[in-house]
Amino acid sequence: DNQPQVQIKVMQGEREMAADNKNLGEFDLVGLPPAPRGVPQIEVAFDIDADGILNVSAKDKGTGKEQNIVIRSCGGLSDDDIERMVSDAEANAEADAQKRQVIESKNEIDSLIYSTEKTLGEHGDKLEAEAKEEVQKAIDEAKAVKDSDDLDDIKAKISALQQSSLKIGQAVYGQQGSGGDDAGGADGGEEKKDDDTVDAEFKEKSDDDKKKD
Numbered sequence: 001d002n003q004p005q006v007q008i009k010v011m012q013g014e015r016e017m018a019a020d021n022k023n024l025g026e027f028d029l030v031g032l033p034p035a036p037r038g039v040p041q042i043e044v045a046f047d048i049d050a051d052g053i054l055n056v057s058a059k060d061k062g063t064g065k066e067q068n069i070v071i072r073s074c075g076g077l078s079d080d081d082i083e084r085m086v087s088d089a090e091a092n093a094e095a096d097a098q099k100r101q102v103i104e105s106k107n108e109i110d111s112l113i114y115s116t117e118k119t120l121g122e123h124g125d126k127l128e129a130e131a132k133e134e135v136q137k138a139i140d141e142a143k144a145v146k147d148s149d150d151l152d153d154i155k156a157k158i159s160a161l162q163q164s165s166l167k168i169g170q171a172v173y174g175q176q177g178s179g180g181d182d183a184g185g186a187d188g189g190e191e192k193k194d195d196d197t198v199d200a201e202f203k204e205k206s207d208d209d210k211k212k213d
Helices: 080-090 095-125 129-145 151-180 182-187 207-212
Strands: 005-011 022-030 042-048 054-060 064-071
Touching: 005 054, 005 064, 022 054, 022 064, 080 182, 095 129, 095 151, 129 151
Parallel strands: none
Antiparallel strands: 005 022, 042 054, 054 064
16 A cells, blocks of 8 residues: 555566566656555556667556656677577476466465455454454465465465455345345335325216217
8 A cells, every 4th residue: 555656677588587587677666646555557668669779668547657767788689598598488487387376376365365354344343253253364364375385275265265255245235235124015015095095986978978968
């Protein structure tokens, strides 16, 4: 929450992980307004000219604030360097994919912990004590593994927390649904007649009756 700036790193290489590639440069986009995590939208654009000069810009869509970096030494790789980088990426493809899955799962469980804690804080009073304890336990267990590299354990805790967090929604919408029972019951009975209403019958006159009149 309320992150005032974001760091942009420009990497060159074929590997999945940034740390395994060459760092060409980095810069900060500053002056972001206070906002909950996940709300700011940063657009990053890359432009390379005929001389091999790379221009990287980052723009906050909300405020229009923009920052950029010009990298003049992004080229210069020989054919051997390029071939080595590609071969290195192929040799480590499986290991890199595993690392990526772990990192993505860590990000997922971290976001889930954040959103569940926030929702529990806002609507926890609507839950029964036992249900609230169950959700809190799932949060604590998720926190215990969020820095782990055990992918299966992280995924298991993500699933458990997702299931437990459903209890919050059930409690919130369950109360809303029960609020309309009384109103619905009134419609089920016979409609009460207005005291000023008088029942009457009418008979349409035939043509013969009209002639008599």
